[in-house]
Amino acid sequence: MKTMDLRYAKLTLSAVLKAVVLMIFVFPFLWMVSTSLQTLQETTTVPPTFVPAVPQWNNFVHAMQAGPFLTYARNSVVVTAAILVIQFVVMIPAAYAFAKYRFAGHRLLFGLVLLAFMIPGQVTFIPVYLMLADWGWIDTLLPQIVPFLANAFGIFLLRQYFMQIPEELVESARLDNASEFKIIWKLMTPMSRPALATIALFSFVSHWNEYFWPLIMTNSNSVRPLTLGIAMLRETEGITNWHIVMAGNVVLVIPILIAYAFCSKWIVKAFVYSGIK
Amino acid sequence: MASIVFEQVTKSFDRTAIIRDLDLTIEDGKFTVLVGPSGCGKTTLLRMIAGIGPQTSGRVLIDGKDVSRVAPGQRGVAMVFQNYAIYPTMSVRENIEFGLKNNKVPKEERKRLVESIGETVGLSGLLDRKPSALSGGQRQRVALARAMVKKPSVFLMDEPLSNLDAKLRVQMRVELIELHKKLGTTFVYVTHDQTEAMSMADTIVLMNEGVIQQMSSPAEMYHRPANRFAAEFIGLPPMNIAELGPDGVQLGFRPESAALSEEPLDHHLCIRGVIATREMLGSETIYQVRTDKQAYMVRSAEDRFEVDRPVYVGVPAEKLHFFGADGRRIDERSSDVRWYLEAARGLVYA
Known part of the structure; x- marks a missing residue:
């Protein structure tokens, strides 16, 4: 009996701990959704309101009508999609070369890739800004895309993944008269779906949520992304419109949730991956 | 069908010569087994024929033609790997078809070839399965079918039976001997197992530390070993x-x-x-x-x-x-x- 009791106690404890951790992560989301449905008054009352008296669906309409919302959304989509597509075009062959070729200087070059992903972005902000300003790119979409075309972390992660793929598969494909492009496209890429999904999701989230860089690179609404647009909802007539800001944020987060729902199966695979048999 | 000739071939890894100035002729249409302890250079020789681990110096000739600068896919050779090297994301059919597609064989003919090979090796009902749903023996057959469908002039096999259980191994040994008889193609087979070498070979090439110790028929090697190494390696x-x-x-x-x-x-x-x-x-x-x-x-x-x-x-x-x-x-x-x-x-x- 005692061992049974101990087992139940352990199970209960583990369930409680899981629930606590879950709440820590989920609470900000719930708070955001709740605030997005409140009136301005409800957002400022003490103690705070959690369930709005009447859900204010209009907040979403306000958020979208407060500025050129469609322009912001289009900019976000264009910037993020362009970055993702080009990152993959650059990253997959680079990772393949680092994983499967022994060319002169491959160690040095890979070291440079690692260096690129170790240097904090803040260090390079000013020189990159000055350079792009010199090129006359400020206030276009280009500076939001071009500096992010090579994903050093992605190259590193994908190289590790490619290295686990047995050499014989590549050799077998070569004996099957496959070109290197075909080996990458038909063999390496389908086998690396979990890693690719992980990299895609991380990259998507970080660029979709980019705030600081577009802030300094843009001067007009026509090239601003959603993040800036939503931040600008905050101030009207000296009062912070939290309910509107949160409504905007809910809209901003939805694509990320969809992407996660789509990728999560692969991401789990990427992290529990233990070799191909 | 083709003979294979090594002329003064040297292979080095990181400046250490594994094989030095080796001369060897593998006869056309014969079942030749390269045998020796691990690290003796037998797989290295096989990879040189395939072109996936080219020689450092010297020449390799297939059917009298120097293939040193010919890409692996253009040499007319097919290889069965020890771990089969089956493409895991492709179905059995796609695995067998991959080489044909790359060689631009028309769709109708591909279909016909894949189905007839599938029947030959006993995979008919499994063509649309993924490799993960196959047993070890079936995977082995996919690897064989993939090699056979290209109608190569040289078959290379790198310990293809070592991952099978003892019973299946004996069965596959017989099937490979029959296959060789039927195709009449040059087979080059690498193994460290002297029983496999003795039972399958027309000619055994016994190697140790990158040097050929003896090249002869299995009977000759058993009855008249050329040196102590051969005497102690062959026989159980x-x-x-x-x-x-x-x-x-x-x-x-x-x-x-x-x-x-x-x-x-x-x-x-x-x-x-x-x-x-x-x-x-x-x-x-x-x-x-x-x-x-x-x-x-x-x-x-x-x-x-x-x-x-x-x-x-x-x-x-x-x-x-x-x-x-x-x-x-x-x-x-x-x-x-x-x-x-x-x-x-x-x-x-x-």
Whole structure:
């Protein structure tokens, strides 16, 4: 009996701990959704309101009508999609070369890739800004895309993944008269779906949520992304419109949730991956 | 069909030469087995033929043509890898078809070829399965089908049976021999298993440390090993070797050439010892007979000796082999052999 009791106690404890951790992560989301449905008054009352008296669906309409919302959304989509597509075009062959070729200087070059992903972005902000300003790119979409075309972390992660793929598969494909492009496209890429999904999701989230860089690179609404647009909802007539800001944020987060729902199966695979048999 | 010629081939890894100035001709249409202990360079040779691990210097010729600068896919060779190297994301059909697609074979013909090969190797009902849903033996067949469908002039196999269980291995051995007979193509087969080499080969190329020790038919290699290494590598248990005299000459006899008896035997060589171990294998028994100097293995059809029994090991003169101090075989026609035979008779009293 005692061992049974101990087992139940352990199970209960583990369930409680899981629930606590879950709440820590989920609470900000719930708070955001709740605030997005409140009136301005409800957002400022003490103690705070959690369930709005009447859900204010209009907040979403306000958020979208407060500025050129469609322009912001289009900019976000264009910037993020362009970055993702080009990152993959650059990253997959680079990772393949680092994983499967022994060319002169491959160690040095890979070291440079690692260096690129170790240097904090803040260090390079000013020189990159000055350079792009010199090129006359400020206030276009280009500076939001071009500096992010090579994903050093992605190259590193994908190289590790490619290295686990047995050499014989590549050799077998070569004996099957496959070109290197075909080996990458038909063999390496389908086998690396979990890693690719992980990299895609991380990259998507970080660029979709980019705030600081577009802030300094843009001067007009026509090239601003959603993040800036939503931040600008905050101030009207000296009062912070939290309910509107949160409504905007809910809209901003939805694509990320969809992407996660789509990728999560692969991401789990990427992290529990233990070799191909 | 094609012969393969190695001319003064050297292969180095990180400046260490694994194979140095090797010359070898693999005959057209023959089943040639490269055999040797791990690290002897047999797989390295195979990879040079395939072009996936090209030689550092020298020439490799397939059908008289120097292929040193020809890409692996253009050499007319197909290879079966030890771990099969089946593309895991493709179905069985796509696996077999991949090479044909790359060679721009029209769709209709591809379909016909894949289906007929599938039938030949017994995969007909499994063409649309993913490799993960296949057993080891079935994967092996996919690898074979993938190689066969290209109709290569040379088949290369790198220990293709080593991942199968013992029963299936014996079955596949027979199937490969039949396949070779049917196709009549040049087969080059790498293994470290001397039983596989003996049972399948027309010609065995025995290698050690990057050097060819002997190249001959299985029977020749068994009956007339060119050196001590060949004598001890081929045969299970290996040949017994004993010191014969001060000039470093050694004597050898196969465990199956020796007779056991409780009484002194009338054989040319007769050694007295005690049974140390006994392995009953069913049709035969393998004894280890220990003398005060060393132990000898004896393979006997009879199972009538117990451990710790004193026995005599007898070997007739014609079953004795002699090796010089350099390890090389001393030809039985050599004039010295009579002298060595006399010395062997002297071992009775040793």
